Amino acid sequence: MMLKTQLSHIDFMDQQIELLSEEVRQRMQPYEEDIELLDSIPGIGRSHAEQLLAEIGIGMDISKQFPSAPHLCSWAGMVPGNNESAGKKKSGKTRKGNKKLRAALVEAAHSAARTKNTYLSSQYQRLAARVGKKRAAVEVGHTISTIVYHMLNRRVPYIELGADYFDRRKKEIVIKQSIKRLETLGCRVTVEAIA
Numbered sequence: 001m002m003l004k005t006q007l008s009h010i011d012f013m014d015q016q017i018e019l020l021s022e023e024v025r026q027r028m029q030p031y032e033e034d035i036e037l038l039d040s041i042p043g044i045g046r047s048h049a050e051q052l053l054a055e056i057g058i059g060m061d062i063s064k065q066f067p068s069a070p071h072l073c074s075w076a077g078m079v080p081g082n083n084e085s086a087g088k089k090k091s092g093k094t095r096k097g098n099k100k101l102r103a104a105l106v107e108a109a110h111s112a113a114r115t116k117n118t119y120l121s122s123q124y125q126r127l128a129a130r131v132g133k134k135r136a137a138v139e140v141g142h143t144i145s146t147i148v149y150h151m152l153n154r155r156v157p158y159i160e161l162g163a164d165y166f167d168r169r170k171k172e173i174v175i176k177q178s179i180k181r182l183e184t185l186g187c188r189v190t191v192e193a194i195a
Contacts, residue, residue: 031058037151040157043113043115044111062152072148113140127139127140
C-alpha cells in the first residue's frame, strides 16, 4: 500500500511538471528568437536560456536596462568584491546579486566546462588549474553573462573562438617559452614557420 501511494504521488508530480513546462513553453513563445540565440552558447540549453531571459528581463531593450556588459555582470553578482583597507587587500568574495541568475550562470559554466574543444571549456581548464574549480566556474559564468549581453544587444549568434584561442592570441610568447624550456633541458631548437 505504501509503495502504491508513493508511485501515485510520483505520477502526480510528473503530471504537474509537464503542465508547468507547457505553460512556460507557451509564455516564452514570443521570445523564441532570443532563446535560439542563447541556446547556441556551449553549456546553455533551452531551460537555461529561458531562465536567463526570465531573470534578465525580456521585452525591453537590454542596453537601456544595463548600459554595458559589466553592469549586467555586477547585477548578477558575478564580479569580484573589492575589500581593501589601507592598501591591504582582504577578501575578494563576489558581491551580492541576483541569486537565481548567478546560480543559472554557474550551472551553465559547469556544463560548458564539460564540452569538447570550445573556448569556454579551455578557459575553465586554464583557470581551474590556477584558482580551483569553483572560482573558475564563477569566472566562466562571468564570461557567459558578457556573451549573453552582447548577443541580446547586437542580435548576433554566438561565434566559437575555439579551444586554441589562448595559444593563438599569444603565439609569440608560447613559442619563446617553449624554446626556453627545451633549451633548459639541453636541446638546441630552430623554429621554421609552416607554409
